[in-house]
Amino acid sequence: MNTTNILKKYPLCHRCFGRLYAKLLHTSNYERGKSLKIAKAIELESKLRILMENYNNKLNNKKEENNEELKELENNGIKGLKSEISEIKEQLKYLYKSGLTEIKLMDILEEEISEEIDEKKEENVEPCPWCKNIFDKENLEIISEKVMSLLNDYEYEKFLVGTMLPKSIKQLEKELETPYMESIRQEFNRIMGKILVEKTGKIVDKISPDIVVMINPYNKKIKLQVNPIFIKGRYKKLERGIPQTHWPCRNCKGKGCEKCNYTGKQYPTSVEEIIAEPFMKVFKGADEAFHGAGREDIDVRMLGNGRPFVLQIKEPKIRKADLEKLKEEVNKSGKVEILDLDYGVRKDVVFFKNEPHKKTYLAVVECEEEISDDEISELVNKLENLTINQRTPIRVSHRRADLVRVRKVYKADAKRIDAKTFELTLYCDGGLYIKELISGDEGRTSPSVSELLNKKCICKMLDVLNVHDIENEEN
Ligand SMILES: [Zn+2]
Ligand SMILES: [Zn+2]
Known part of the structure; x- marks a missing residue:
């Protein structure tokens, strides 16, 4: 869409018009928008002057022409010029209505506009359908004061402003979109962020704000999103x-x-x-x-x-x-x-x-039969660096997927308590179920302490002695 076609449909204010090209030229949206409109108006005005001159000349020549055929041509030429002139006037009118009131210097145009609207001059400018005056000082003041009173309840250092747009504005943005446009959301975030920095003395943090202030500037609804x-x-x-x-x-x-x-x-x-x-x-x-x-x-x-x-x-x-x-x-x-x-x-x-951390456990193992010192030390030897295949234990199978996990025991140590009981210390992979490693879980864990001893054993008591995360890694 060209400049005046956009403005014909939507009388965007300078700021909003400039936002269509926000990524071009490092200046404010207002200045960019106004400059683009001025450039367009100058181009139209100079064209208009030339056309008007031609038009007046033709009108003067017309009287002297007698040849009917030539007269016909002249008339057509005058008609064409007339429609070109009114087209340019039309375009200038859209520029005026979008806030470029500098155009009122042109006498002819002023007539045209006052024909349509005979109220005061500034009312000839139409309200901007994109920003709907949300950047007005009073609006910004009302919103920022409301935010301040909400923030009062919270301790924070870093905040961020997030703008919520009504559906109709989002649709309008989609329709107007150029490759260089920024959303009105970004501009409002920026402006409200600056105001709040000044009022609160806190800083804006886009990566990890303590609080995100969500604002709908159109209906002035505000929501705080307090981060944990x-x-x-x-x-x-x-x-x-x-x-x-x-x-x-x-x-x-x-x-x-x-x-x-x-x-x-x-x-x-x-x-x-x-x-x-x-x-x-x-x-x-x-x-x-x-x-x-x-x-x-x-x-x-x-x-x-x-x-x-x-x-x-x-x-x-x-x-x-x-x-x-x-x-x-x-x-x-x-x-x-x-x-x-x-x-x-x-x-x-x-x-x-x-992170599946390795663990050190202390288990109290109780056997059905008596157990000898030799058997205990043999068990310890067998357990060291032993790979265990452990099918999901019966007791957790209702909430865990049934599959076989491969885990390792790295170190083991044992100390007798009485004829049938001993303490077993294990350093092993995280996720190894120790109670089942001892009992065998009806063959679902293999090898197991019961299997290695060829005696039925159970885990009577269990403590986690250590969780080995990176900082506490053994070896
Ligand atoms: Zn606007
Ligand atoms: Zn209950």
């Missing part, structure tokens, strides 16, 4: 019988029933709840999520250097607090202990979830 904070650390579980995360009651699915004493919980507490509670109080979050680097069974303790975790606090009102104090608060529980606390980022969650 991540706190990483390691936890130890000192007591058996505590699940890692909150479990809804199996009977009522969390609604609360007689069986769960109307708590909605299957277990009175969890590692997640013990850790999250004091953090939620201090950071004033709306919700939380607990991400552990794997999980131990409910009856298994987590000892040693602890298991890495990330606590995600959603929509926090506070973003910085004394982590040392929070650590003490959690450790007072006597059930869970946390250490190595620090602020993390979203990526830590993915890392923790995907």
Whole structure:
């Protein structure tokens, strides 16, 4: 579409017209738009002058012409000129209506426009259908003050403005699109960002803002998207019988029933709840999520250097607090202990979830029959650097795909407790089910301790002694 065809359909203001070519020439959209219109107006005006001159000359010559044939030609020429002139006047009119009021200097044109609209001059300019005056000072002031009052409730350092457009504006943009256009969204983000930087003294951060301020500048609706904070650390579980995360009651699915004493919980507490509670109080979050680097069974303790975790606090009102104090608060529980606390980022969650860390376990193995010292030391030798084929254990088969995992035991050590019982320490791949490694799980895990000893064994107690992530890698 050429300049005046666009303006004929949509009387875009200077700023919006300039936005169609935002990627060309380093200047403001307003200046670019106005300049383009001025250039077009100059071109049209000079053409108009020439045409008018020709037209007047022809009118003068016409009287002297007697030859009918020539008269006919002359008349046609005059007609053609007349329509060309009115076409250019038309085009100038669109430029005027889109805000190029400098054109009013031209007498003829002014007549034409005042014929149509006999109100005040500035009302001859039509409202811009793209920006609809959202960049007006008062509008920007109302919106920025509204944002300020919403932000008041939150602690933050870095923010970002995001603009939401009404459907009709999005459609208009699609129709107007040029390869050099920028969306009005980008311009509003930029302008509102600048105003808010000035008012708040905070900074704009496009990569990891604490808060994204979502604004619809047309209806002045504002929404804050408060990004979560991540706190990483390691936890130890000192007591058996505590699940890692909150479990809804199996009977009522969390609604609360007689069986769960109307708590909605299957277990009175969890590692997640013990850790999250004091953090939620201090950071004033709306919700939380607990991400552990794997999980131990409910009856298994987590000892040693602890298991890495990330606590995600959603929509926090506070973003910085004394982590040392929070650590003490959690450790007072006597059930869970946390250490190595620090602020993390979203990526830590993915890392923790995907990294299959090697582990060191301590298991108490009980055999059906008595077991000799020789048998124990032979078992230890066989277990070292042993590859295990483990089909998904029966006890988890309802929630895990049935497949055979190949895992390795790297190191083993054993210590007798009594005639039928011994302690077994294992350093092995993450994801190896230890209870099944000992029992054999009806042949689904092979080789197993039961198989190697040729005696039926069970795991009586289990502790995780160490989770070996990159920083704590053995060897
Ligand atoms: Zn506009
Ligand atoms: Zn219940």
